Amino acid sequence: MPWNPDIYNKFKDIRFKPFFDLSELIASEATMKAVDLGCGTGEQTAILSDKFPQATFLGIDASPEMLSMSRKLEHEHLKFENSSVEKFLETTGSLDLIFSNAALQWLDGHQLLFPHLISKLSSGGQLAVQMPYQPENVLNKLLSELAAEEPYRSYLDGWNRASSVLSIDDYAQILFHSGLEELDLSLRIYPIIAAEAEVLYDFISGSALIPYIERLDEDKRPVFIEAFKTRIKQHFSRFPAIYPFKRILLYGRKS
Known part of the structure; x- marks a missing residue:
């Protein structure tokens, strides 16, 4: 089941608000070599490119289906590449901005991933990351609980996806000890x-x-x-219902 940009964008307004909040944390510089990790359809990368016209942006995504919509957005200072984050980090040089909105939660090993990301920043370079806070989001919990029960556990051969997202305290420690300053970390609903x-x-x-x-x-x-x-209906027994979706926003500048 590949990523479907049409389904994903049904909630475009909801998904874009944290993107705009994250982008407001970024300081404009005279020149910036920037990457958007997990750029999806490329629409948000294009918005960043317009917001920071002095920057050169590269959008990276592992899904060709999502990237199929991005080619029409390309111009001299905005390009896209079908690649995993891991592969990109193996080959890239230093960057002035590493941006990622709702993507890094798919990667494991954040205790090592974030120091690796920061190591790719130039002096004064900026890191701006937003991720759903899956450990406390109800739908993620319901999904994981269902997958752990029979017969679904057997259907999945025992597989279940434990969230790789850490606590905001953990990220504060990682970012600080990896050399970031001007830290701005928040958990928002x-x-x-x-x-x-x-x-x-x-x-x-x-x-x-x-x-x-x-x-x-x-x-x-x-x-x-x-x-x-059925689990969703049982949990949210009264409609209309409010789902307080939690997200972590992380920002810092390399010393």
């Missing part, structure tokens, strides 16, 4: 008002649900999906 359970299902189906569906046999997928929808 971006409420989703859902008229019905299907809205909440649609929201998570465009992101966190994907790796579960990919691992299920074709005939087991509708069974798992229906069970998950």
Whole structure:
């Protein structure tokens, strides 16, 4: 089940607000060599390019489906590349800005990943990252709990995705001890008002649900999906419902 930009963008307004909040933390410089890790459709990278016209931006994403919409956005100072974050970090030189909005939660080993990212920053370079705070988000919890129960555990061959996202205290320590200054870290709530359970299902189906569906046999997928929808309805017993979706925003500048 590849990433689907149409499903993902059904909640474009909700997904863009933390992006704009994160972009406001970035200081404009005379010149900037910048990368957007996990750029998706490239729309947000294009907005950054317009906001910082003196910068050269490269958008990186591992999904060709998501990147299919990005080519029309390219210009002299904005390019896109189909690559994993890991592969890009192996080959890139120093950068003045590493930006990532709602992408790094897909990568494991943040205790090592973030120092590696910071090592790629030039002196005075900036790191700006936003991630859903999966350990405390209800839909992620419901999904993980369902996958751990039978018969779904067997359907998934025992696989379940433990969130790699750390606490904000952990990130403060990592960023500080990796040499970042002017730190700005926050945990923010971006409420989703859902008229019905299907809205909440649609929201998570465009992101966190994907790796579960990919691992299920074709005939087991509708069974798992229906069970998950039932869990959502049971938890959010009253509609319209508010889903207080939590996100971590991280910013710092290399000394």
